[in-house]
Each structure stands twice: as structure tokens, then as C-alpha cells.
Amino acid sequence: xxxxxxxxxxxxxxxxxxxxxxxxxxxxxLELVHTGRAPTRAVLTSELGVTRATAGAVAAELExxxxxxxxxxxxxxxxxxxxxxxVVADDGPVVLAAxxxxxxxxxxxxxxxxxxxxxxxxxxxxxxxxxxxxxxVVEAGAALLRDSGRRCAGAGLAVxxxxxxxxxxxxxxxxLAWPIGAPVRExxxxxxxxxxxxxxxxxxxxVNLAALAEHRHGAGRGSRDLLCVATGHRGVGGAxxxxxxxxxxxxxxALEVGHxxxxxxxxxxxxxxxxxxxxxxxxxxxxxxxxxxTPGPEESLLAQARGLLSTEYAxxxxxxxxxxxxxxxxxxxxxxxxxxxxxxxxLGGLHRELLTADPERLRAVxxxxxxxxxxxxxxxxxxxxxxxSLVGAAEVAWQPVLDDPLxxxxx
Amino acid sequence: xxxxxxxxxxxxxxxxxxxxxxxxxxxxxLELVHTGRAPTRAVLTSELGVTRATAGAVAAELExxxxxxxxxxxxxxxxxxxxxxxVVADDGPVVLAAxxxxxxxxxxxxxxxxxxxxxxxxxxxxxxxxxxxxxxVVEAGAALLRDSGRRCAGAGLAVxxxxxxxxxxxxxxxxLAWPIGAPVRExxxxxxxxxxxxxxxxxxxxVNLAALAEHRHGAGRGSRDLLCVATGHRGVGGAxxxxxxxxxxxxxxALEVGHxxxxxxxxxxxxxxxxxxxxxxxxxxxxxxxxxxTPGPEESLLAQARGLLSTEYAxxxxxxxxxxxxxxxxxxxxxxxxxxxxxxxxLGGLHRELLTADPERLRAVxxxxxxxxxxxxxxxxxxxxxxxSLVGAAEVAWQPVLDDPLxxxxx
DNA sequence: TGAGTTTGTTCAATGTCGGCACAAACTGAG
DNA sequence: CTCAGTTTGTGCCGACATTGAACAAACTCA
Numbered sequence: 115x116x117x118x119x120x121x122x123x124x125x126x127x128x129x130x131x132x133x134x135x136x137x138x139x140x141x142x143x144l145e146l147v148h149t150g151r152a153p154t155r156a157v158l159t160s161e162l163g164v165t166r167a168t169a170g171a172v173a174a175e176l177e178x179x180x181x182x183x184x185x186x187x188x189x190x191x192x193x194x195x196x197x198x199x200x201v202v203a204d205d206g207p208v209v210l211a212a213x214x215x216x217x218x219x220x221x222x223x224x225x226x227x228x229x230x231x232x233x234x235x236x237x238x239x240x241x242x243x244x245x246x247x248x249x250x251v252v253e254a255g256a257a258l259l260r261d262s263g264r265r266c267a268g269a270g271l272a273v274x275x276x277x278x279x280x281x282x283x284x285x286x287x288x289x290l291a292w293p294i295g296a297p298v299r300e301x302x303x304x305x306x307x308x309x310x311x312x313x314x315x316x317x318x319x320x321v322n323l324a325a326l327a328e329h330r331h332g333a334g335r336g337s338r339d340l341l342c343v344a345t346g347h348r349g350v351g352g353a354x355x356x357x358x359x360x361x362x363x364x365x366x367x368a369l370e371v372g373h374x375x376x377x378x379x380x381x382x383x384x385x386x387x388x389x390x391x392x393x394x395x396x397x398x399x400x401x402x403x404x405x406x407x408t409p410g411p412e413e414s415l416l417a418q419a420r421g422l423l424s425t426e427y428a429x430x431x432x433x434x435x436x437x438x439x440x441x442x443x444x445x446x447x448x449x450x451x452x453x454x455x456x457x458x459x460x461l462g463g464l465h466r467e468l469l470t471a472d473p474e475r476l477r478a479v480x481x482x483x484x485x486x487x488x489x490x491x492x493x494x495x496x497x498x499x500x501x502x503s504l505v506g507a508a509e510v511a512w513q514p515v516l517d518d519p520l521x522x523x524x525x
Numbered sequence: 526x527x528x529x530x531x532x533x534x535x536x537x538x539x540x541x542x543x544x545x546x547x548x549x550x551x552x553x554x555l556e557l558v559h560t561g562r563a564p565t566r567a568v569l570t571s572e573l574g575v576t577r578a579t580a581g582a583v584a585a586e587l588e589x590x591x592x593x594x595x596x597x598x599x600x601x602x603x604x605x606x607x608x609x610x611x612v613v614a615d616d617g618p619v620v621l622a623a624x625x626x627x628x629x630x631x632x633x634x635x636x637x638x639x640x641x642x643x644x645x646x647x648x649x650x651x652x653x654x655x656x657x658x659x660x661x662v663v664e665a666g667a668a669l670l671r672d673s674g675r676r677c678a679g680a681g682l683a684v685x686x687x688x689x690x691x692x693x694x695x696x697x698x699x700x701l702a703w704p705i706g707a708p709v710r711e712x713x714x715x716x717x718x719x720x721x722x723x724x725x726x727x728x729x730x731x732v733n734l735a736a737l738a739e740h741r742h743g744a745g746r747g748s749r750d751l752l753c754v755a756t757g758h759r760g761v762g763g764a765x766x767x768x769x770x771x772x773x774x775x776x777x778x779a780l781e782v783g784h785x786x787x788x789x790x791x792x793x794x795x796x797x798x799x800x801x802x803x804x805x806x807x808x809x810x811x812x813x814x815x816x817x818x819t820p821g822p823e824e825s826l827l828a829q830a831r832g833l834l835s836t837e838y839a840x841x842x843x844x845x846x847x848x849x850x851x852x853x854x855x856x857x858x859x860x861x862x863x864x865x866x867x868x869x870x871x872l873g874g875l876h877r878e879l880l881t882a883d884p885e886r887l888r889a890v891x892x893x894x895x896x897x898x899x900x901x902x903x904x905x906x907x908x909x910x911x912x913x914s915l916v917g918a919a920e921v922a923w924q925p926v927l928d929d930p931l932x933x934x935x936x
Numbered sequence: 937t938g939a940g941t942t943t944g945t946t947c948a949a950t951g952t953c954g955g956c957a958c959a960a961a962c963t964g965a966g
Numbered sequence: 967c968t969c970a971g972t973t974t975g976t977g978c979c980g981a982c983a984t985t986g987a988a989c990a991a992a993c994t995c996a
Binding site for chain 3: 548549550575576578579582597598602603604605606607
């Protein structure tokens with residue numbers, strides 16, 4: 115108990131320890147390469163706002179970590195010495211991405227840059243128990259991982275439900291027949307570590323994750339205020355990406371846009387108790403019934419609705435139904451524009467098809483019902499990424515590495 | 526043209542120059558003192574996450590800049606050596622804050638910590654020309670500044686209109702009889718520099734600025750996702766403060782909540798062409814007419830509505846009118862909660878009075894129409910600051926100093 | 937082939953911040 | 967009143983990321 119031999123450990127320790135620091139610009143640099151905004155070392159230098167010396171050191175360190183490759187030379191055609199190309203390492207670590215939706219589940223390995231390295235085929239769900247389903251998809255992903263022999267840096271899961279923060283419970287997995295409040299994050303974390311993976315695991319809403327993926331690798335690139343609205347098989351989801359970060363609100367429930375009123379004169383009854391909600395007015399079932407079709411059991415509602423739009427759009431009834439949905443969707447988007455003032459809107463699922471069917475009509479409705487200035491003429495684009503929820507699940511799994519490559523990979 | 530004598534200046538210069546850097550933690554430290562979150566040097570140390578040595582150096586530098594005072598000792602009652610108190614300098618710089626609303630204008634000098642150092646009485650508007658009005662309020666502020674003899678660090682103006690970014694035009698100054706699109710920022714900047722003040726000048730919407738002020742010094746302290754809704758004399762405004770920063774959207778038009786539909790069964794006609802908008806259903810005029818009163822010309826509508834609530838709330842007709850407005854307001858807030866998922870809501874203007882009249886009713890409506898989890902039980906509080914728009918105008922004027930004290934004050 | 941341009945590399949200098957030791961200022965018990 | 971215990975302020979040194987500048991390398995164009 116001699117003070118000299120046992121100096122107090124709790125003296126004036128700062129919150130940031132040495133280990134988790136690493137080189138300061140390492141994270142931002144990796145994010146620039148990851149999102150394709152730094153194709154060469156020269157633009158990395160200017161994007162980071164540092165000297166060439168620092169950028170060189172940072173790039174070298176990322177290469178030493180096995181995350182990127184620095185490829186010298188390459189005839190650029192421009193004047194001066196060609197800059198080294200920065201590319202994502204094709205033999206680097208991957209993350210395990212998983213998605214569950216009302217029609218099935220899928221697992222994949224995703225590298226930096228949003229590249230899907232390997233994927234399982236879509237599997238059907240045979241059990242309504244969330245622990246079973248999540249266990250299956252994690253197992254499928256772990257099998258992919260074993261086959262690939264690559265290092266795993268994290269795991270992410272996309273579910274078709276709002277996920278409450280900070281608990282990680284699925285609050286409305288209505289179309290999965292899961293119990294309300296199912297602890298999906300806890301289940302996923304358990305299954306991931308149960309599969310022998312000692313990596314951080316994240317769970318999020320599928321539309322949120324899709325928006326994140328589109329922001330980094332798809333139609334949302336470069337946007338600072340990105341609004342994403344999508345309908346999958348049933349119901350409508352929304353997401354907002356602000357300054358490159360997903361905005362999920364204080365408890366993960368932001369952008370639950372399904373119950374915006376878009377049919378003031380009544381409309382279809384919604385399970386929320388109200389009528390004319392975006393959820394029931396613009397989803398695949400709404401299109402089918404508006405077109406006078408009775409949905410069959412052989413295909414998913416989304417597939418049937420898509421088929422209707424692509425093959426029978428000339429039909430007067432189908433076209434009328436589509437225009438009705440477009441008007442309703444436009445009303446909902448205009449309401450969101452007045453509140454959020456995004457600089458870009460991207461649409462996924464059936465909404466994507468509605469946009470491509472008649473982009474002018476949708477844009478006109480949004481502009482007409484938005485109030486002032488340029489907010490009404492916000493660009494509306496279609497999602498461009500395949501499996502964007504899956505890639506989004508990978509994005510959140512990558513995030514710790516993007517924030518602090520040295521710290522996340524040293525463990 | 527000798528390369529040796531004239532070295533290229535554009536070599537590998539980084540974007541951050543030496544002058545605008547200053548000590549790294551200087552800005553965060555000043556913000557902590559400014560918002561009252563660092564009353565002593567000890568908590569400054571822990572809040573910044575640095576060592577005592579660094580915190581001491583930072584505090585000393587802020588004192589050398591004349592922004593704060595470091596007062597040694599002060600019997601704290603607790604164990605150990607009492608920590609030096611950090612207080613805002615009462616002889617330091619001030620900013621010029623100005624506000625224009627439909628009833629008049631006011632100028633003030635505001636120090637750090639949101640302290641109003643001096644203020645003009647409320648002045649009536651005699652001219653509908655924005656340049657005249659803004660000129661008058663700047664002149665009044667400049668006179669205050671001359672009398673005080675203190676240094677001016679910036680200027681801010683609050684206007685009752687959406688302000689489009691990046692131009693700074695007032696898009697809906699309807700109740701001021703200003704032309705739509707009046708270049709208020711340009712006018713304000715011109716008048717400020719015309720008054721001999723070589724300081725940055727900022728212009729914003731009054732509710733936005735009020736929300737910022739409440740976040741830093743009032744009912745919004747500590748909130749990470751703050752929603753503010755307020756009605757002044759006519760119309761309803763909203764604001765969102767995310768992580769301490771005002772969220773104005775991509776072109777300054779976010780949170781234009783006035784045209785949310787809150788009366789689905791028709792309701793009053795709004796100038797936007799629709800019916801049942803929040804704007805016309807919950808403003809002072811709506812209360813007066815719902816209570817069967819014809820507004821008189823002697824007082825402002827807000828004052829008359831406030832008077833009605835405070836003196837005649839026992840009246841069946843008045844109470845019924847108030848409850849109708851509360852239900853409509855609750856419907857609007859619930860819609861915003863579903864989209865934004867704030868962790869706190871604060872209400873200003875007449876909405877504040879409606880909340881205090883029957884808080885339970887309002888909270889019940891919001892909870893009933895919000896969808897899941899805790900998002901519906903979000904705390905709803907009344908604004909607490911006097912002149913919060915004025916203090917908010919000061920906040921944006923202070924912002925450059927808070928971001929980089931050394932750079933902002935060295936010029 | 938050489939001038940001009942742009943980029944990568946090396947290295948010393950700089951400034952910030954962490955870690956440590958010690959002094960200072962208070963409380964509370966005997 | 968004194969002394970142990972606790973918490974905070976200060977001075978000093980070292981680690982280290984980053985700058986700045988000089989120089990080499992790689993390409994285009996005349």
C-alpha cells in the first residue's frame with residue numbers, strides 16, 4: 115500500500131485512449147475510398163485538405179491494413195505525373211450482411227465499396243419464429259464466410275420493421291408474423307457470436323439501410339439531405355440521410371411515414387384506425403385492387419404489381435390505378451418535402467416503378483403541393499442498387515471500420 | 526522568372542491555414558461555457574475529454590481573449606480542492622440582435638450565455654418597406670452599441686418568414702406586407718456594414734432562431750432532437766434542432782409545418798388552397814373565432830387570444846374553443862412525431878398558452894395519434910425564454926466565435 | 937529531346953496533447 | 967489545531983501527427 119509503488123491508475127486519464135486513436139485522417143480517408151470519392155491519391159489529398167505527405171502516409175497505412183491497394187501509375191491522359199490509383203482491396207476483409215423480408219431471407223458477404231462478394235440465393239421462410247429465421251440467415255452467412263476464407267469485420271441485419279433504439283426491438287413486423295417488440299438486435303447479436311464470429315453486430319430497418327446504401331453507392335451519392343421512400347411487399351417505409359449519416363430520430367422511429375394522410379376524402383381503412391394512409395393507398399395491394407385485380411397466391415404482391423405495370427400499362431384500368439397511386443404518393447412526398455426540405459428524393463420498391471411509369475405526373479403533384487421556392491422542384495430519382503437493403507446492412511457493419519480503421523481491425 | 530527567387534506559392538498548401546485553426550478544443554470549450562454546461566474548470570476537463578493541463582491552457586486562452594473569466598476558489602462544499610469557476614465575461618464582446626415581427630421591431634445587445642445586455646423598447650412599424658424597417662432596427666442596435674462602448678462580434682436578424690438558402694430571401698412575409706422574396710439577408714448585411722460595423726451578419730426565421738435559443742439556454746437544454754412549434758400573431762412555424770445545430774433543410778425551408786392537414790373533415794380555408802391547415806386551425810385568430818369573438822383592432826391578435834385564455838377560460842365557449850385548438854395542434858404534433866421522432870417538443874406563442882391551459886389533453890392526443898413505442902410519450906414543454914427569437918438571432922451571430930474563437934476575433 | 941506540369945517521397949521542424957510529478961486548496965476526523 | 971485524504975491546478979517532457987520545403991519521378995506537349 116505504498117503510494118510510490120502503486121500510482122493511482124484513475125488519475126487524469128482522458129476518455130480517448132491511445133489505442134483507439136490511430137492516425138487522425140485514417141477514417142475519413144477510408145470513407146472517401148469506400149464511397150468512390152477518392153479514386154486517386156491526388157484527389158484524396160485535396161478532399162482531406164492535407165498535404166501530399168500526409169495523404170501518402172495515410173494511404174500507405176490503409177494499404178498496410180489490407181483495406182485498399184495503391185496502384186502506381188496509369189495513363190490518365192492529363193498533364194503531369196499520373197496519380198496513384200486507390201482501389202478497394204479485393205482480398206481484404208468482408209462483412210456479413212443479412213436481410214429478412216416478408217418473402218424470405220438472404221445472406222451475403224460484402225466488401226468495401228459496397229461490393230457483394232458472395233451471396234446465398236433467396237431462401238423461403240419456413241418458420242415464423244424470429245430466432246429461427248435470424249439463426250438460419252446467420253448460419254447461411256457464416257457458411258459463405260467459411261467458404262471464402264476471408265476475415266470478417268462486422269455483421270449487419272435488415273428487417274422490414276421499425277427498430278426501436280436503444281433496445282433494438284422490432285416494433286411493427288406485421289408482415290412477418292413476428293411478435294411485436296421482438297428483440298431482433300439481441301437475437302442477431304447472439305446468433306452472430308454463436309456462429310463463432312467475434313465481431314460487432316448491427317440491426318436496422320430495411321428502408322433505412324437501403325437509403326444509406328443508395329447514399330454511398332447509388333442514386334443518393336453526393337446528396338446532403340436525402341429522403342428515401344419505398345414500398346416493399348406491404349406498407350411504406352421512409353428514411354432520411356443527413357450529411358451522410360442515417361437520421362433515425364431519438365428512438366429509431368423517425369420517418370415512419372406510412373400513416374401520412376394522402377386521401378383526405380376517406381380512402382381505404384388502415385390498421386392504425388385512420389383512413390387514407392400512405393401505407394394502404396400506395397402499396398402493391400392498393401395497385402392491384404385499384405386495377406380491379408384479385409391478387410393470386412402464386413407470386414408476391416410486389417411481383418404481381420410490377421408485372422401489371424410492365425405488361426398492362428396500356429390498359430385503361432391499370433393506367434388509371436397507377437395514376438391514382440402516383441397522385442397519392444405525390445401528396446405524401448409533398449408533405450414530407452414541406453417538413454424535411456430534402457435536396458433529393460429516391461424511390462424504391464413499387465414506388466420506383468410508379469416513378470418510371472410517369473415521372474412527369476409525380477413531379478407535377480409534388481411541385482403543386484409543395485409551398486415555396488425550389489423545395490417543390492426537388493429531384494426525384496429511382497433507386498439504382500440491387501439489393502440495397504443488403505448493402506445497407508453491410509454499411510452499418512462497416513461503420514466502425516470507417517470511423518476508426520486501426521481500432522476496429524486491431525482487436 | 527527565376528525558379529529559385531520566386532518559389533511557387535500554390536505548392537502543397539493545405540486548406541486550413543494557420544490563422545483559422547487556433548487551439549483545437551477552443552471552440553468546444555467556449556460553447557460549453559456559453560451554454561452553462563461547464564461551470565467549473567473540472568467539468569470542462571471531463572466534458573472535453575482532455576487532461577487538466579489542456580483544459581487549463583484552453584481556459585487561460587479564452588480568458589486572454591476576453592471572452593470568459595476564470596475565478597479562482599469558491600467554497601464548493603464538496604471534498605477536495607474547489608475548482609475554478611468559469612463565467613462569461615461581463616465586459617466582453619456582444620452581438621447585435623434584431624427582430625422584426627408583424628407588430629413591430631426590437632434591437633438588443635446580447636453577450637455570451639444568451640444574456641441580454643441592453644435592449645430597445647418595442648418599436649412600431651411605420652413603413653412596409655423591408656429596407657426601411659431593417660434599416661431602423663439596425664440603427665437602433667448601432668445606437669445601443671455606441672452607448673455601451675463594447676466590441677461587436679456579429680449581428681443577427683429574426684424575421685417572421687421562411688428564409689430561403691442560400692440567397693436569404695423572405696419567401697412568405699405575408700403578415701408584414703413585404704414583397705414575396707424580399708432579399709432580407711442582403712438588406713441586413715448592407716445596413717450592418719452601412720452602420721460602420723465590420724462584422725458577419727446573419728438572418729433567419731424567427732421560430733428557427735427561437736428554437737436554437739431555447740435549446741442552448743431554455744427549455745430545450747440537453748435535447749438532441751428538439752422539435753419546436755410556435756404561433757406568433759398569424760400562422761404557425763416549426764423548427765428542428767439536431768445535435769445542437771439548427772436543421773433548416775437543403776434550402777432553408779424545412780419545418781414549414783403550417784400546412785399540415787389537422788382537420789380532415791374540411792375546416793377553415795387556407796390561402797394555400799387547401800382546407801384545415803395547421804396554420805389557420807391553431808393560430809390566435811382561430812381561437813378568437815372559435816370562441817365566437819370578433820377580434821378588435823386595439824390589440825394584437827396574440828394578445829387578445831392570450832387574454833381570452835387567461836381571463837375567460839371558465840367560459841364554456843372559450844374552453845370549448847381552446848380544446849378544439851388543442852386537439853388540432855395535437856394532431857399536427859403527432860404527425861411530426863411520426864416523421865421526426867424528437868426527444869422533446871417545446872411550444873411557443875399561443876401554443877404555449879394552449880399547453881399550459883390543458884397539458885394532459887394535448888399529451889393524450891399526441892400519444893393517441895403517434896404510432897409506436899415511446900415516441901408518443903415525448904415530453905411537451907413550454908418555451909421558457911423571454912425574447913427567444915432575439916436571443917436566437919444572437920446565437921447565430923455568435924456562432925463563428927463559438928466555432929473558432931481565435932479566428933473570429935482576430936480580424 | 938527538353939521544357940513544363942503534376943505527383944510521390946524524404947526529412948527536419950512545429951505545435952498539440954497526453955502522461956506524470958508535484959503543489960495547492962479544501963473537508964473531516966481526532 | 968493538525969494531519970490524512972481527496973480533488974484540482976501547473977510545469978515539464980515526450981510522443982506524434984502534420985506541415986513545409988526540397989527533390990525526384992512520371993507524364994504531356996512542342
